[in-house]
Amino acid sequence: MSSDAGAHTLGPHVVGQRVVVRRLLPGETGPSGGPALSDVLGTCTAWGDGVCVVRPDGDGSQVPVTIPIRTIVAGKPVPPRPSARLRVSPQEAQRRALALWPDLETEPLGDWLLRRSRTATARRANSVLAMCPSGVAGAYERVVAHYESLGQRPIAAVLPDSDEDALFRDHGWVPESHDHDTVxxxxxxxxxxxxxxxxxxxxxxxxxxxxxxxxxxxxxxxxxxxxxxxxxxxxxxxxxxxxxxxxxxxxxxxxxxxxxxxxxxxxxxxxxxxxxxxxxxxxxxxxxxxxxxxxxxxxx
Known part of the structure; x- marks a missing residue:
């Protein structure tokens, strides 16, 4: 085990960066009977005087971890943690966007959402939001029945190459228009x-x-x-x-x-x-x- 920062890619230059550090836990035994190891993922806040200080990822309430440099066996900088808004699922992000249609009528179908507007013709307001598994048996048949009962052509908003994309295509569905995918x-x-x-x-x-x-x-x-x-x-x-x-x-x-x-x-x-x-x-x-x-x- 080396105390030299050159044995890994950590050092004073990573202060302020997000890092992952693997360290030995002196005096502890791992599951296989060998030395115990532990990983810490977070932002390096200090490096010097023989220690590396890492603030673990989280909501800011985590206690910084002080790691003796001599116990570090591996480590490297990693990409910054995505912001909380980017960690929201597509289905949830789309649900947040419903506010743009004030007269929108919605009906849950498991984790899918049936959408209809009496005034707007936009597809976002007149389609089933299906960007995750529905969790409901017969969900496809219920989508078709719902929109046919309204006199509307059934339309689904899906993630490209997802299981839901395959589900509707397997039933003969086709792109609703020649438009490119929406970003x-x-x-x-x-x-x-x-x-x-x-x-x-x-x-x-x-x-x-x-x-x-x-x-x-x-x-x-x-x-x-x-x-x-x-x-x-x-x-x-x-x-x-x-x-x-x-x-x-x-x-x-x-x-x-x-x-x-x-x-x-x-x-x-x-x-x-x-x-x-x-x-x-x-x-x-x-x-x-x-x-x-x-x-x-x-x-x-």
Whole structure:
């Protein structure tokens, strides 16, 4: 066993980084009868005076672990821990996004969710959300019966190449349209506000309950909804004759400012995967991909 940091890839240079450290537990015996080992995963907060201090991953309440360097047998830096918002499952993230449709009617089908809107024609508001196992026998047949009873074509929102994707395709379902898969993106509200450039055109805001609409004259508009600490954005549209003037950013700026005042900390939006201009715009604002999904429909 070496006390030299060169025996692994740890050392003073990893202070402030997330690391995994394997250490010996002196005086203890492992399950096989040999020396006992223990792993610590967290942020290295100090290295020196013969010890390495690691704050374990968690909610911040964990007690830092002081590890004698001489007991370290392996270790390396690891990628930063994803933010809490990125660890939310696709199904849960999609459930958070229901607030964008104020008249949405929903019915649980195990862990799936049947969605219907009497006014909106968007697929997000008129499809079964099936991004995890339903846990219900006969779920497929019940989806078909539900939407046929409403006089609607059955549509399912599924993760690409998932078991649910295969389930519906095995029943002859096909892509609902020629659209690319949809990208569900997330960002921190504060981070988006910091990235907005100064001097944007002014936008007018109209608030109706948990929904808000921002407009820059007749040229640009967008809608936002706040539910708890999540804020969603949709229909960010700019007249083609007025593009490249910062109007989309002006609309986003007005809406994100309102969302922040409402206490939102997480922002989400959804963009078709082939909309390169929109994806580039939102990437500059700090949005990152959380998941992609597609719509399948019963064959006509």
């Amino acid at each position: 569900f993106q997330l960002a921190g509200v504060a981070a988006v506000r910091r990235r907005l450039p100064p001097g944007l055109p002014g936008a007018q805001l109209h608030v109706d309950g948990h929904l808000a609409t921002a407009r820059v004259g007749p040229a640009a508009s967008g809608v936002a909804a706040v539910d708890g600490d999540w804020a969603g954005f949709r229909s960010i549209e700019v007249d083609p004759a007025h593009r490249r003037r910062g109007l989309a950013l002006a609309v986003m700026g007005e809406l994100i400012g309102w969302a922040a005042e409402c206490g939102a900390t997480t922002a989400y939006l959804q963009v078709l995967g082939d909309n390169a201009a929109a994806l580039a715009l939102y990437e500059r604002l700090g949005f990152v991909e959380h998941h992609r999904y597609r719509y399948l429909a019963a064959a006509v």
